[in-house]
Amino acid sequence: MARQESLICVSCPMGCHLDITIPDEGEWMVEGNQCKRGITYAKTELTNPCRVLTTTVKVTNGFLNRVPVRTTDAIPKGMLFKAMNVINQVELPAPVKVGDVIIKDLLATGVDVVASRSMSVKAS
Numbered sequence: 795m796a797r798q799e800s801l802i803c804v805s806c807p808m809g810c811h812l813d814i815t816i817p818d819e820g821e822w823m824v825e826g827n828q829c830k831r832g833i834t835y836a837k838t839e840l841t842n843p844c845r846v847l848t849t850t851v852k853v854t855n856g857f858l859n860r861v862p863v864r865t866t867d868a869i870p871k872g873m874l875f876k877a878m879n880v881i882n883q884v885e886l887p888a889p890v891k892v893g894d895v896i897i898k899d900l901l902a903t904g905v906d907v908v909a910s911r912s913m914s915v916k917a918s
């Protein structure tokens with residue numbers, strides 16, 4: 795028996811309402827999408843949902859105590875807590891430049907963690 799799912803595609807601001815039919819065998823049917831990205835989004839979201847992780851890391855001797863960072867691509871939702879544990883170990887010395895790679899190949903995902911803004915050294 796086929797399973798029915800509904801999702802809102804968040805791949806662009808259109809926010810198409812997707813109706814997905816998942817048969818026991820054969821091709822999935824996706825309706826309501828205005829482009830092919832909706833099909834990819836529905837399949838990924840229902841089989842291996844992924845998210846871009848945004849957070850902050852500690853900075854020593856910086857203008858502020860923490861700097862915002864983000865992953866360069868989405869990682870599986872199931873890895874987010876493990877990823878946070880890794881990121882929370884990091885302490886960066888200032889200065890930090892936007893785009894600096896903070897962690898290369900986070901948890902062997904092929905995705906890096908980069909600084910989202912620059913952070914200068916604290917004025918003395």
Ligand code: SF4
Binds near residue numbers: 803807808835
């Ligand atoms: S299906 Fe296409 S047009 Fe619709 S929200 Fe997704 S990316 Fe945008």
